[in-house]
Amino acid sequence: MGSLPKYEELARRITGDIQNGIYPDGTPLPSEAELAAQAGVSRVTVRQALVQLSRLGIIVKQQGRRSVVNVAAVPERTRTLRFAWISRDPFAGATPVYLEIFNTLQRMMMRINANLVFMPMIDPREEDWVLSVLDSFDGILLAGVRSATIIPALDRRLRAMPNVIEIDDIGDSPAACTICTDNYLAGCMAADYLIDRNRNVIACVSGNCTVYRGFHDRTRGMIDRFAERKKPLVLFNSEDENIATEAYGAALLKLLEEQPQLDTVWHVVDFTAIQVRRRLEEVAPREPGFYRSAGVDGMASVLKDEKFHVSLRHPVEEIADRVFRTMLDFTAGKFPAQPVQLIEPLLLPWSFASEDSVVNAG
Numbered sequence: 001m002g003s004l005p006k007y008e009e010l011a012r013r014i015t016g017d018i019q020n021g022i023y024p025d026g027t028p029l030p031s032e033a034e035l036a037a038q039a040g041v042s043r044v045t046v047r048q049a050l051v052q053l054s055r056l057g058i059i060v061k062q063q064g065r066r067s068v069v070n071v072a073a074v075p076e077r078t079r080t081l082r083f084a085w086i087s088r089d090p091f092a093g094a095t096p097v098y099l100e101i102f103n104t105l106q107r108m109m110m111r112i113n114a115n116l117v118f119m120p121m122i123d124p125r126e127e128d129w130v131l132s133v134l135d136s137f138d139g140i141l142l143a144g145v146r147s148a149t150i151i152p153a154l155d156r157r158l159r160a161m162p163n164v165i166e167i168d169d170i171g172d173s174p175a176a177c178t179i180c181t182d183n184y185l186a187g188c189m190a191a192d193y194l195i196d197r198n199r200n201v202i203a204c205v206s207g208n209c210t211v212y213r214g215f216h217d218r219t220r221g222m223i224d225r226f227a228e229r230k231k232p233l234v235l236f237n238s239e240d241e242n243i244a245t246e247a248y249g250a251a252l253l254k255l256l257e258e259q260p261q262l263d264t265v266w267h268v269v270d271f272t273a274i275q276v277r278r279r280l281e282e283v284a285p286r287e288p289g290f291y292r293s294a295g296v297d298g299m300a301s302v303l304k305d306e307k308f309h310v311s312l313r314h315p316v317e318e319i320a321d322r323v324f325r326t327m328l329d330f331t332a333g334k335f336p337a338q339p340v341q342l343i344e345p346l347l348l349p350w351s352f353a354s355e356d357s358v359v360n361a362g
Helices: 006-019 032-039 043-055 096-111 124-136 152-160 183-196 213-228 246-258 270-283 316-331
Strands: 059-062 065-069 082-087 115-120 139-143 164-166 177-181 201-204 234-236 264-266 292-297 309-313 340-343 346-348
Touching: 006 032, 006 043, 006 316, 032 043, 043 059, 043 065, 082 096, 082 124, 096 115, 096 139, 096 316, 115 124, 124 152, 139 316, 164 316, 177 183, 177 316, 183 213, 183 264, 183 292, 183 309, 201 213, 201 270, 234 246, 246 270, 264 270, 270 292, 270 309, 316 340
Parallel strands: 082 115, 082 139, 139 164, 164 177, 177 340, 201 234, 201 264, 264 292, 292 309
Antiparallel strands: 059 065, 309 346
16 A cells, blocks of 8 residues: 555545445545545645546536545445454453443444454463454454563564554553543543532542553542642542451541541542442531542443532543544554544533533533
């Protein structure tokens, strides 16, 4: 593909997008300016590509209007596209956010008759098998796969492949490209939300924050934003991380005795933040709604009936769409210029369960 003229590369890419159903029959293509911006080429190159597609009958040019797709002239694919989803967990035990992205992406793949194959790696034998079949896929999607947790041969092979995407900002990934939630921004957004509501926040720091980059970035965003806005933030790191234990409750009670104004719990994960808040309600009861909490993930199963929790939800649809388009680019020999693509989270404010409200980051 690299030896082809740019306009021909673009013409092939547009043809592939039409084959994949991105531009249905009879619909107008994006404008020349939009196509140029998407492909990173000049408008002259776009015009040359459109002329070629017009000569082939793949598009119908209209005076003063955008070109229209003519699917009848588009050659059919000779094979079904195949993509692999590789995870450390079995499907039934996968992280809920991963499952949401997988299911959304699978629906997108079905629209173009492509296959998305779920490939769990529970033990090294399965890793050997995955290694043996990697080259049979048009693109590889990793869900929380870290180099330190896989066999060296698989790590080396994945690192050598340009068509590998990671969907979790975990750090230490063998993928050439990462498409995920902007975890640092999630921490900043949560901080702004709480500061603007005059909350006195306990930021719970766990051992996972030092292991997973995404967790670390969420906490760092929270801490940095409180510092920028010159607001106090109390860090809480109990030696006993089991929230249900007597020692954990005693540590919380001691903290509240020293700083009784504290009324809000932050944790990198919604579920844990809610659990700590409930423990606060046990050890130092106050009126309903006095204690509140904040975290990240936005899973409906966790937030059900939660009126006093603010969450930063992973933008599942946008992540899946970005991954889908990038995977299709792989089939056209086009690879991301940016190794990391961070996507804004969605803010689910207080009373999310009752109001069912979702607002964009800002």
